[in-house]
Amino acid sequence: MSEQHLLYTLDEGVAILTLNRPDRLNALSTALLGDIGAALDRAVADGARCVLLKGEGRAFSSGADLVSTGGLPDDLGQLLEEHYNPLVRKFAAIPVPVVSAVQGAAAGAGCSLALAADLTVAARSAYFLLAFANIGLVPDAGATWMLAKAVGRSRAMEMALLGEKIPAEKAADWGLIHKVVDDEALHDAALALAKKLAAGPVVALGMIRKAINSALDSSLDTVLDSERDDQRAAGRTEDAREAITAFGEKRKPVFKGK
Structure with a gap:
């Protein structure tokens, strides 16, 4: 794991994963994506009872790091299949709750990563942006699924088709995120929430998060x-x-947790 670009600590049962590329607004390189996946595996192996995902500096994440890859690759689908989609699936499958703490930009795949958490706490400075349509691309890393399930068709269309910033307060009003706090309170609020979950019956909580995700696409009988x-x-x-x-x-x- 590259400790330079991803920091990992364990605090009272909470595995804290910090994106640590503040000079690049925590842009997601393929190496960083791999580090996050490895950190999730480490959290489970360490017996963590909740995961807190956050970003260092003035942004959560500006999205995919195309500079390190020399621009757009010829096959964007392959890039997603090999690096982004496995991480999204790993977040969905992890047996403990996940909290994200967002300040500043959560854009592109960074937005998807923030919303992959079960509960997202946002600072008032935060905004969520899917600007793919502005550059002739489509939302990815699970964004369309998460948006449509969380806020409904009309609002998902607004966010994805217009490619405009959704401020934290609006995201909370939509039900896209858990709550909004003052910027200076973000870390403490998110960590307190994560510790509350970690102190709970984590086996049942893990079942609940998976059941709710599955219920979104299941019949009543299946549920x-x-x-x-x-x-x-x-x-x-x-x-x-x-x-x-x-x-x-x-x-x-x-x-x-047993």
């Missing part, structure tokens, strides 16, 4: 069957037994 299977598994966890015991003893449960 009912999945909920049955997940509830069966969740009910057998130590955390579920602890919660029931704590309820009877009128105390706050202490979850261990």
Whole structure:
């Protein structure tokens, strides 16, 4: 892992991944994408119970780094298939909740990366931008799926077709992100949220995030069957037994993520 461009720390069960190319507005090189994927694997191996993704400097991420690749490659589809899509799938499959903290620009694939989190906390300076149409390209890295599912067809069309900045407050009003905080409060607010999730019944939380994502494309019968299977598994966890015991003893449960 290139520690220069991606920083990794573990804080009370939260794996904090920091994009660390502030001089390039945390542009996403293929090497950095690989580092993020490796860091997600490391977080799971380290027993992290939540992942917090953030960017160093004045932006979350300006999107794909085309400078390091010498401009647009001949086959953009291959670039996505080999580097971007595997990372998006890895975020979807990780068994713990993911929080993103966004300041400044979250543009292009950087926008997709921010929205790949389960809960996105944005600073008031933040904006979300899919400017692909302005340069004759199409949104990628899962952006069209995430947008359409989160905000509906009309707003997704507005963001993708017009290629205009969506300020943090508007993104929150749309339901695209979790909440907006003052810039100076961003790190603490996002970390507090991540620690709250990490202190929860993480096995059940992991099932919940996957169930909701699956439900977006499933029939009611399929969802009912999945909920049955997940509830069966969740009910057998130590955390579920602890919660029931704590309820009877009128105390706050202490979850261990088991």
